[in-house]
Amino acid sequence: MRTNRFDLIAIGTGPSASTVAEKTADDGKRVAVIESREFGGTCALRGCNPKKVYTNAANLIDRTRGGQDKFIKSDGVRVNWAKLLEFKREFTEPVLEHSEASFQKRGITTFHGEASFVDPTTIRVGEHQLSSDRIFVGVGGHPRPLDVPGGELAIHSDEFLELESIPQRFVFIGGGYISMEFACVAARCGSQVVVLERGDRVLSPFDRDLVKQLVRYGKSRGLDVRTDAEVTEISQGDDGSFVVQYRQPDRNHATLQTDLVVHGAGRAPNLDGLNLKAGNVAFGDDGIKVDSLMRSVSNPSVFSAGDCADTGKPRLTPVANEEARVVVKNLFAEHPQVRPDYGQVPKVAFTVPPIASVGMSQHQAEASHKVVVHHQDTSSSGSVRKTLQPCGGYKVLIDKDSDRILGAHLIGPAADETINLFALAMKFGLTATDIKSTLFAFPTHASDVRQML
Helix, strand or coil: CEEECCEEEEECCHHHHHHHHHHHHHHCEEEEEEEEECCCHHHHCHHHHHHHHHHHHHHHHHHHCCCCCCCCCCCCCHHHHHHHHHHHHHHHHHHHHHHHHHHHHHCCCEEEECCCEECEEEHHHHHHECCCCEEECHHHHECCCCCCCCCHCCCCCCHHHHCCCCEEEEEEEEEHHHHHHHHHHHHCCCEEEEEECCCCCCCCCCCCHHHHHHHHHHHHCEEEECCEEEEEEEEEECCCCCCEEEEECCEEEEEEEEEEEEEEECCECCCCCCCCCCCCCEEEECCCCCCCCEECCCCCEEEEEEHHEEECCCCCCCHHHHCCCCCCHCCCCCCCCCCCCCCCCEEEECCCCCCCEEEHHHHHHHHHEEEEEECCCCCCCCHCCCCCCCCCEEEEEEECCCCEEEEEEECCCHHHHHHHHHHHHHHHHCEEEHHHHHCCCEEEEEEEHHHHH
């Protein structure tokens, strides 16, 4: 088998791999890109971007129905699911059509198939063998196996986004981002929706009090969230419906009959089949082990970033983008020294309404600082009521001695945008007094930040 030589081999075509491959090719290097699925990556095709189309639709319906008794005649307002799917494809199909051609236009050689290491500097893909002193692994993640009898009967988020029609009944397994976002969508589309979470609460990365508020609001909109619910089996009847068995502390077993089961119980680094041991690439359950330069701790020829790299950071697209920036700087440097500058990484679940967080939790802050806690339910405030979506609140944690913000937690309309103001302030060390002294445009959700401090 003839071996093709490249300056860089990039495995994957998501945000981090695309950035590394394209920047390297733009510098005149010979680059190969390998993709096992469609070119474009999860975020553009099966994650962030198409998901936001669906959650925007759910928010629109929620707010429209919120005005039903005020000034909107919303009887019968519903989502046309087929049209929503068609609209979503306006964003994904151009990526499918043009992504690979975009690589090739830059002079990048593209390969389809599963990549696997032959040795520390050689990759095999199909009938091709490629070699390089620099290999980048940016393969993202995949759903963790649902380790219960019948677990294979549950669909994943990819399939949810391609449903031709929406069933009347859903069971979502897991209470993380994926389940809660899509459960909110399904409930606003009129389906009966149950979320089963084996832990004591859903959306564990977010503030406990605000999550409770979100769950209460969801219940008023038909969303049934059950915690401490461990799924034990999924089966399918002759009529095509499914039965989900689960247990809770107060009962031995309970069952739910449903039209569709969605697996949203976590993701894992997509490392299966890469044969990392042959490449002398150390890895664990959380991904490829990298140093602060985003380089493999065991093979200096290999770099990694994003959801498949073990950095301890949230698996979010902005994190992957920052890590890719660092990889580009370090790949061909004689003495690589650039490290990620993450700052404070804001997290958002695009539920209905969205919930957001940046910085420390209340528990973390109180364990290490003298903390002033500003916490309020703003559901009845004017700025929230005007949106016709009466669910809002905040919890802001301020260091009593330095007046700096330790953490910010928001729920409600525009929480997904407003959280970025707190991330900016925290990155650059602005105090609560600094922010309160800033004049924001009014009336806006940003102007409410001053009241939170």
